[in-house]
Amino acid sequence: MAIAESVAWIHLHPSDNVCVATRHLEAGLEISVGRQHAKLAGPVKMGHKIALTPIAKGSRVVRYGQTIGFATCDIDPGDWVHTHNMTAGTLSQDYEYATEVPPSLAPIEGRTFQGYRRANGKAATRNYIAIISTVNCSATVSRYIAQRFDQSILKQYPQIDGVLALTHKGGCAMEFGGDDHRQLARTLAGFARHPNVGAYLLIGLGCETASIPYLVDHEGLVQIGGNGRDARRPPVLSMQDCGGTTKTIEAGLRKVAELLPAANDVRRESIPASELLLGLNCGGSDGNSGVTANPALGAASDMLVAAGGTTILTETPEIYGAEHLLTRRARSRAVGEKLAERIRWWQHYAGMFGVKMDNNPSVGNKEGGLTTIYEKSLGAVAKAGTTALNGVYLYGEPINEHGFVFMDSPGFDPTSVTGLVASGANVVAFTTGRGSCFGCKPVPSIKIATNTPMYERMIDDMDVDAGVILNGTSVADVGRQIFELVLEVASGRKTKSELHGMGDEEFSPWSIGPVL
Numbered sequence: 203m204a205i206a207e208s209v210a211w212i213h214l215h216p217s218d219n220v221c222v223a224t225r226h227l228e229a230g231l232e233i234s235v236g237r238q239h240a241k242l243a244g245p246v247k248m249g250h251k252i253a254l255t256p257i258a259k260g261s262r263v264v265r266y267g268q269t270i271g272f273a274t275c276d277i278d279p280g281d282w283v284h285t286h287n288m289t290a291g292t293l294s295q296d297y298e299y300a301t302e303v304p305p306s307l308a309p310i311e312g313r314t315f316q317g318y319r320r321a322n323g324k325a326a327t328r329n330y331i332a333i334i335s336t337v338n339c340s341a342t343v344s345r346y347i348a349q350r351f352d353q354s355i356l357k358q359y360p361q362i363d364g365v366l367a368l369t370h371k372g373g374c375a376m377e378f379g380g381d382d383h384r385q386l387a388r389t390l391a392g393f394a395r396h397p398n399v400g401a402y403l404l405i406g407l408g409c410e411t412a413s414i415p416y417l418v419d420h421e422g423l424v425q426i427g428g429n430g431r432d433a434r435r436p437p438v439l440s441m442q443d444c445g446g447t448t449k450t451i452e453a454g455l456r457k458v459a460e461l462l463p464a465a466n467d468v469r470r471e472s473i474p475a476s477e478l479l480l481g482l483n484c485g486g487s488d489g490n491s492g493v494t495a496n497p498a499l500g501a502a503s504d505m506l507v508a509a510g511g512t513t514i515l516t517e518t519p520e521i522y523g524a525e526h527l528l529t530r531r532a533r534s535r536a537v538g539e540k541l542a543e544r545i546r547w548w549q550h551y552a553g554m555f556g557v558k559m560d561n562n563p564s565v566g567n568k569e570g571g572l573t574t575i576y577e578k579s580l581g582a583v584a585k586a587g588t589t590a591l592n593g594v595y596l597y598g599e600p601i602n603e604h605g606f607v608f609m610d611s612p613g614f615d616p617t618s619v620t621g622l623v624a625s626g627a628n629v630v631a632f633t634t635g636r637g638s639c640f641g642c643k644p645v646p647s648i649k650i651a652t653n654t655p656m657y658e659r660m661i662d663d664m665d666v667d668a669g670v671i672l673n674g675t676s677v678a679d680v681g682r683q684i685f686e687l688v689l690e691v692a693s694g695r696k697t698k699s700e701l702h703g704m705g706d707e708e709f710s711p712w713s714i715g716p717v718l
Contacts, residue, residue, distance in 0.1 A: 211235075211252065212493055212672070215267035220251040220283050222265075222489055222571070224672040227252075233280070240279035248653065249489025249571030249635065251283040263288050266492065268524070270577035283573070290560040290574040295526045299538035302530040303590050307508040313475040316693035317628075318397070318468045325477035326397035327628045327692040330644040331365045331458060331465050334390055336414055337373025339407035340441055340450075344369050347405075347454040351462075359466040362400070365458060366643050368393055368709045373412040375718045382715030384420075386412055389598040389711040391421035392624025394436065398644040400465035401425065403457050405450065408442030437461075470694065476510025478692055479601060481627030481645070482585040483516065485615040487563070488635025488652055489571020492581020494680070495633035495652040495668035500587035501681020502631070502688065503606065507589045512604050514627055515586045518548050520613040522559045523576030524583045528608065532591045540594040544610045551714075562613065566636045585633065597712055598624035615640060616710035619647070624711075629692050631684065639663045641704030646697045648687060663698050 213221040213235045221235055223246045231242045238254045246252055251265065257277040262269045272291035277283060318326035331351075335344040348367035356362055368390075376382040390412075394402050402425065406414045417423065418435060425436040437457045444450040482499060484491060503513040515521070521528065525545050532538030552559055563572040572578045592605040598621045601607060609625050611618040619630055619642045630645055632638065635652035637660045651657035654669035666687065668680050691697055699705060 213254070214265060214493065217264055217267050219255045219257055219262075219264050220253055222493060223248050223250055223252060224490070238279070242282075243278070243280045244282060246282050247571065248655070251489070251571065251573070253277045253279050253281045253283050255279055257283075265577060266580045268576070268580050269293060270523075270580065271574040284571075285568060285573055288573055290576060293523055293576060295523075297526055297538070297542055298530050299535040300530070300532045303533060304531060304588055307504060307589060310475075310505060310509040313509045313689065314472045315475060315478065315689045316470040317473040317477070318400075319471055319473060320397050324397035325473045325628065326400075327478075327646060327694075328363045328398040328644050329361055329400045329465065329468055330363050330398055331461055332393060332399045332402040332644065333365065333367045333454065333458070334394055334402055334404050335367070335369045335373075336390065336404060336406040336412050336417060337410035338369070338371050339373070339410060340405045341367075341369035343441060343447055343450050343454065344405050346451050347458060350455055351458060359462050361466045361468050362462065364643065366706065370709060370711050372711065372713050373406075374410040376411050376713075376715055377718070378411050378416075380715060382713055383412060383416075385597060385714060386711055387417050387421055388596075389620065389624045390417055391423055392598045392600065392626070393644075393709075394421075394423055396623060396626065396628075396644065398628060400468065401461040402436060403454060403461070404436055404438040405454060406438070406440055408440040414438045414440065474510065475506065475689060476604065478506060478511040478629060478688065479625075479627045480506055480511065480513045480688060481516070481619065481622035481630040482513055483615060483619050483622065483630060484520070484582055484585065484633040485638035485640060486634040486636030487567050487570065487572060487578060487581065490652040490669070490672065491572075491633060491635045492577075492584055493652070494671040494677075495635070495650045495666075496581050496584035497677045498668045498671065498680035499585045499631050499633055499650060499684055501678050502684035503585065503587035504589055505681065505685040506688065507587065507605050510604060512601060513586065513606050514601060514609050514622055514625060515583070515606070516609045516611045516618045516622055517582065517613040518544055518610050519552075519559060519562060520575070520582045521579050522548070523574075524579035527580075527583060528586070528591050531589075533593075537591055537594055541591070541608060544594065570635050585631075595625060597621045601626045612712060614710070616642075616708040617712045619708065620710050621712060629688055631688065633668070634664075637663070639699070639704065640708065641697075641699030641702065642708050643705030646691045647699050647705070648684070648691055648697050649699065650684065663702070665698050
């Protein structure tokens with residue numbers, strides 16, 4: 203996509219009838235893009251759109267060379283274009299499947315990171331002990347056990363990053379063996395099997411629908427012995443069998459103490475970059491997300507794919523209106539149709555509650571310049587780079603393909619990233635324009651700011667300033683910076699969210715069914 207830029211605005215595609223302010227602009231400023239000239243009728247904030255041509259009521263508003271909505275009144279050149287004069291309207295997508303499959307990229311060879319090689323062959327970027335609560339009823343006990351293993355104790359085990367309590371609000375009042383139950387089991391098992399979890403303990407109340415026997419047997423959970431070879435059933439505790447809160451805590455403390463020496467017996471070693479699974483997420487997006495951070499992350503995604511690795515796009519409601527671009531890139535018709543089926547599922551699912559898919563963007567997104575879900579989605583898919591779509595997965599389903607893939611999830615960040623980690627992502631890259639502060643233990647989360655003012659304001663939380671693209675740095679250069687940072691973080695460099703200790707509260711499995 204060709205980008206024409208000036209100091210104060212960016213015009214993304216030759217067919218666009220709007221441009222985007224790169225900083226706060228005052229009324230009266232003269233704007234020129236090719237043969238198009240306009241004078242600002244009023245002030246326009248950074249990230250917001252400006253009309254370059256007359257747009258008649260009912261006509262398309264075009265950005266990224268795609269329709270992002272329709273004018274609700276006549277719009278003059280130089281007018282601010284936003285919720286007061288445009289709407290999403292009804293967009294009819296003409297799906298094509300595997301019609302624009304990109305050629306393979308030139309391979310990037312020899313890139314490695316320093317990770318942990320697990321006994322099952324998987325590659326880890328961190329090393330946690332997890333206490334997994336199967337139901338909310340055992341959440342407090344799980345958290346109390348984890349809290350007892352503070353830094354003074356863990357100093358004796360320097361290879362362990364922490365003892366993590368994975369607690370949630372569900373686990374009961376669902377159909378036994380139903381979609382919701384199976385999805386929760388898949389998610390919990392994904393964390394238990396995750397290479398960043400060196401050892402784990404399961405804790406339940408004892409009478410919940412999401413029972414421990416179902417989880418262990420249905421998901422085939424095992425825990426590798428201290429010798430790295432012997433697979434056995436994982437340690438489990440039932441509060442009812444143990445005799446209540448205090449006795450379960452005491453039993454849990456003993457179990458975790460037994461796990462510490464074996465979990466600590468690991469060392470980082472050189473591992474090919476092809477074994478990285480990079481989860482792609484965005485939150486608190488703004489009008490520059492699709493201009494700076496997301497395209498730069500897309501460039502990094504392409505580099506990782508060229509190195510043989512895997513990148514995972516998610517947040518299905520936030521590709522709505524842009525999914526046709528992905529179906530055309532699908533490796534096969536079957537892959538493209540699976541993505542289209544997920545969109546149809548979401549339309550049905552949202553309709554059950556009287557909700558429309560264009561309910562997004564959020565209040566904060568709109569304040570940052572995003573007007574419709576189509577506009578937001580077209581910017582969001584830029585995170586996926588330019589390579590072929592090789593697979594489409596259900597929420598938390600294990601990823602078994604390399605290259606660019608998609609995992610179905612809601613757009614709510616804690617829930618979408620929980621699915622990414624359950625699917626196997628061992629690093630997460632998270633773009634934000636408004637300033638999302640997010641961590642996701644046991645996986646490191648890299649924050650990428652879309653604009654420099656927010657980066658500088660929230661520098662204690664942001665890892666990369668992609669806003670420099672607005673001042674002339676190329677998308678490719680920032681993409682290379684992100685790629686190199688991914689390798690460094692995978693090798694043990696702490697992200698800002700890790701330095702804050704964030705990530706204990708963000709475990710949020712997706713519940714799709716009724717609470718019975």
